[in-house]
Amino acid sequence: xxxxxxxxxxxxxxxxxxxxxxxxxxxxxxxxxxxxxxxxxxxxxxxxxxxxxxxxxxxxxxxxxxxxxxxxxxxxxxxxxxxxxxxxxxxxxxxxxxxxxxxxxxxxxxxxxxxxxxxxxxxxxxxxxxxxxxxxxxxxxxxxxxxxxxxxxxxxxxxxxxxxxxxxxxxxxxxxxxxxxxxxxxxxxxxxxxxxxxxxxxxxxxxxxxxxxxxxxxxxxxxxxxxxxxxxxxxxxxxxxxxxxxxxxxxxxxxxxxxxxxxxxxxxxxxxxxxxxxxxxxxxxxxxxx
Amino acid sequence: xxxxxxxxxxxxxxxxxxxxxxxxxxxxxxxxxxxxxxxxxxxxxxxxxxxxxxxxxxxxxxxxxxxxxxxxxxxxxxxxxxxxxxxxxxxxxxxxxxxxxxxxxxxxxxxxxxxxxxxxxxxxxxxxxxxxxxxxxxxxxxxxxxxxxxxxxxxxxxxxxxxxxxxxxxxxxxxxxxxxxxxxxxxxxxxxxxxxxxxxxxxxxxxxxxxxxxxxxxxxxxxxxxxxxxxxxxxxxxxxxxxxxxxxxxxxxxxxxxxxxxxxxxxxxxxxxxxxxxxxxxxxxxxxxx
Numbered sequence: 258x259x260x261x262x263x264x265x266x267x268x269x270x271x272x273x274x275x276x277x278x279x280x281x282x283x284x285x286x287x288x289x290x291x292x293x294x295x296x297x298x299x300x301x302x303x304x305x306x307x308x309x310x311x312x313x314x315x316x317x318x319x320x321x322x323x324x325x326x327x328x329x330x331x332x333x334x335x336x337x338x339x340x341x342x343x344x345x346x347x348x349x350x351x352x353x354x355x356x357x358x359x360x361x362x363x364x365x366x367x368x369x370x371x372x373x374x375x376x377x378x379x380x381x382x383x384x385x386x387x388x389x390x391x392x393x394x395x396x397x398x399x400x401x402x403x404x405x406x407x408x409x410x411x412x413x414x415x416x417x418x419x420x421x422x423x424x425x426x427x428x429x430x431x432x433x434x435x436x437x438x439x440x441x442x443x444x445x446x447x448x449x450x451x452x453x454x455x456x457x458x459x460x461x462x463x464x465x466x467x468x469x470x471x472x473x474x475x476x477x478x479x480x481x482x483x484x485x486x487x488x489x490x491x492x493x494x495x496x497x498x499x500x501x502x503x504x505x506x507x508x509x510x511x512x513x514x515x516x517x518x519x520x521x522x523x524x525x526x527x528x529x530x531x532x533x534x535x536x537x538x539x540x541x542x543x544x545x546x547x
Numbered sequence: 548x549x550x551x552x553x554x555x556x557x558x559x560x561x562x563x564x565x566x567x568x569x570x571x572x573x574x575x576x577x578x579x580x581x582x583x584x585x586x587x588x589x590x591x592x593x594x595x596x597x598x599x600x601x602x603x604x605x606x607x608x609x610x611x612x613x614x615x616x617x618x619x620x621x622x623x624x625x626x627x628x629x630x631x632x633x634x635x636x637x638x639x640x641x642x643x644x645x646x647x648x649x650x651x652x653x654x655x656x657x658x659x660x661x662x663x664x665x666x667x668x669x670x671x672x673x674x675x676x677x678x679x680x681x682x683x684x685x686x687x688x689x690x691x692x693x694x695x696x697x698x699x700x701x702x703x704x705x706x707x708x709x710x711x712x713x714x715x716x717x718x719x720x721x722x723x724x725x726x727x728x729x730x731x732x733x734x735x736x737x738x739x740x741x742x743x744x745x746x747x748x749x750x751x752x753x754x755x756x757x758x759x760x761x762x763x764x765x766x767x768x769x770x771x772x773x774x775x776x777x778x779x780x781x782x783x784x785x786x787x788x789x790x791x792x793x794x795x796x797x798x799x800x801x802x803x804x805x806x807x808x809x810x811x812x813x814x815x816x817x818x819x820x821x822x823x824x825x826x827x828x829x830x831x832x833x834x835x836x837x
Contacts, residue, residue, distance in 0.1 A: 380674035380682060387677035388715055392670060415740040423726055425678055432734075436713055439738035441745065444722075448729035450705040455731065 260409075260511040262484070264401075264521030267408040271525045272316050278532050279317040282539070289535035290319040291375065291527070292347040294337060296360070297327035302353040305524075309351070312524045318531055321347055331360055338368045348538055349375030349394075349531040372537065375530035377430070386430045389437050394530045399431035401522035402463060402484045403438070405513060411461070411482055413440040419456050421445045421472070421499075422465030427486050431463055452476070470501035474508045483512040488520050550699075550801040552774070554691075554811025557698040561815045562606050568822050569607040572829070579825035580609040581665065581817070582637040584627060586650065587617035592643040595814075599641070602814045608821055611637055621650055628658045638828055639665030639684075639821040662827065665820035667720070676720045679727050684820045689721035691812035692753060692774050693728070695803060701751070701772055703730040709746050711735045711762070711789075712755030717776050721753055742766070760791035764798045773802040778810050 279289055291313060295302055306322075313320050323337045334356075341347050350373050356362050371381025371393030382393025406413060418440040422428035428444060436442045440461065445452050456462055456476035462483045464472050469489035477483065487499025498515030506512055513519055569579055581603060585592055596612075603610050613627045624646075631637050640663050646652050661671025661683030672683025696703060708730040712718035718734060726732045730751065735742050746752055746766035752773045754762050759779035767773065777789025788805030796802055803809055 380678075381670060383674040383677050384670035387673050387719065388670075415738050417740075417745075429677065429723075433719075436734055436736070439736070441733065441735055441739040443731065443733040444726055445731055446726070446729070448705050449731040450707075455707075 259483075259506050259509045262405050262409050262482075262511050262513045262518065264405065264513070264518050267401075267405050267522050268525045270408060271404070271522075271529060275525075275528055275532055276316045278536075282532070282535055283317065285539070287535055287539050288319055288346070289317075289531050290321055290347050290349075291531045292321045292323060292341050292344075292350045292373075294323045294325070294334070294350060294352045296325040296329050296334065296353065296356055299353070306353070309524050309527065312528060313531075316528060318528055327357055329357075329360075331364070334360060334365055335368050338365065341373065342368075342370045345538065345542075347373070348535040349373050349527075351376050351527060352378065354378070373534060375527055375534055383425070386433055389433070394534070395434065396426055396430050397523045397526040397530070398427050398486060398519065399434055400526045401519050402431055402486065403434050404522055404526060405484065405519065406461070406482070409511070411511075413438045413461060416440050416460040417443070417458060418461040418463065419443045419445060419459035420463045420465070421452070421456070422467065422486070424465065424467075427465040431465070431486075435461070435463070464499045466499045468499060469497050470499070470504075472500045472505065474501075474504045477505050477509045479508060479510065481509045483509050484519065485513050485515050486519050488515060549773075549796045549799045552695050552699050552772075552801050552803045552808065554695065554803070554808050557691075557695050557812045558815045560698060561694070561812075561819060565815075565818055565822055566606045568826075572822070572825055573607065575829065577825055577829050578609055578636070579607075579822050580611055580637050580639075581821045582611045582613060582631050582634075582640045582663075584613045584615070584624070584631075584640060584642045586615045586619050586624065586643065586646055589643070596643075599814050599817065602818060603821075606818060608818055617647055619647075619650075621654070624650060624655055625658050628655065631663065632658075632660045635828065635832075637663070638824040639663050639817075641666050641817060642668065644668070663824060665817055665824055673715070676723055679723070684823070685724065686716055686720050687813045687816040687820070688717050688776060688809065689724055690816045691809050692721055692776065693724050694812055694816060695774065695809065696751070696772075699801070701801075703728045703751060706730050706750040707733070707748060708751040708753065709733045709735060709749035710753045710755070711742070711746070712757065712776070714755065714757075717755040721755070721776075725751070725753070754789045756789045758789060759787050760789070760794075762790045763794045764791075767795050767799045769798060769800060771799045773799050774809065775803050775805050776809050778805060 310320050366378050369379050371379045374382045374393045377394045377396035385392030386395045418435045420432045423446045432442045432444045465486040485498035485500040491497040496516045600610050656668050661669045664672045664683045667684045667686035675682030676685045708725045710718050710722045713736045722732045722734045755776040775788035775790040781787040786806045
């Protein structure tokens, strides 16, 4: 029986910390605020937005919505971003993506100030993750993985970490974050040969294959920590991860469940970034005053 | 006896290709030009500059020097960069670094347009390497390693590549470049445990430890390709790599010598980037005209 690395405990700890920080900020008349840009009415986006708003409200973060119809023009979106960039009362921004196809995703991302990019989508944020500096913000999903490891006291220094997946949203940033924390990182992907033996050799296995139940017990060993980034629907329409939980769980030391694991924590990281953005903006204002 | 992956053959092939491309550009009245910003008179910088100028001259790239005394102010350097950014006759820029301590390295790098950043030092270039897009340019040393592999027909797809070192100049970009070419990459560093067995398992071993002769035969096997990024002076004052060449060479399949390996190729990559920058600028001008 593996230890279950449940997300809720991490969220509770984060909420407690953030609530206290937000209280302090509010005492200085700083009200951490997230702007949400949504184009169209995709069910996933609306559901995520609802969850994020609830999470924000609970800890005292304000939400400002910028909603556009599916057929909104590039100019309209860019104007909203420009307005947000100028608005010192909006500290961080979440843009739902993928955007409708007629919009230029790169140009829209490029328009946003990295200092407000709490979801880590701008080039500045990417350069920050890559160079290990605090230009912008890292993407929330891999940060949620790191937060879980941290909360459960799993020190990755000198450990062999294997990340499966090389996407910009999870695999690459997760690999760099683990390396920054002094793990020895291997990145596997679709062209990797003999992935089973590489994974079997990992102390920490972070799975972002994007395929339901794609990693079974043959990839694992009894001392392994497994972090499952996937969120999929299985053949019965039930939520499941990229790891075959039922097969793997009995054989590893610890594992994140799906649902209730990484996904649960992701939104809290978004909120953490908003608070950080508000704090940084306040520091900058103070500096500019002096 | 290992196959020696000599740099000169790679340089010759690159020079031939670049000379032809530059000829074509000159026929369209485009004269690829590199700007060199040097603050102070550090011996290494002056020597590298001399080599770069020779290399540039040989293939027909123009060099424009921006030389400053050691005590130059931040404002003077920024003004030069601003001038270069505006100057459509200078296509790429090399800034000798580290800069003197009184200068703000980050601000100076940030001032340069990524489109002219042929040495890969701007945040834009870093985001490009990280995201696998052509924002800016990748740093020249890891590109030289990739060029050597390519020239000698070494396909890295599905191969196990181990990079030793996690610097922004070599280790990180090399890891991402190898991954982009579909290698399964592991990054080792000072906190790595059991590095010998990890390296011994590599098909391709890229060494950037920054320490003379730090990698011996125990890290290697007979089918291994070893790329040595180091340039150091040994106890007798002779140039040597990060790999103990005499110890390793008899036991591996192929290895880059030092001197005469990666270092030989690096400047050619700088020139290649200048030609690419000139071509891109010309394409952009054409696009702007239409």
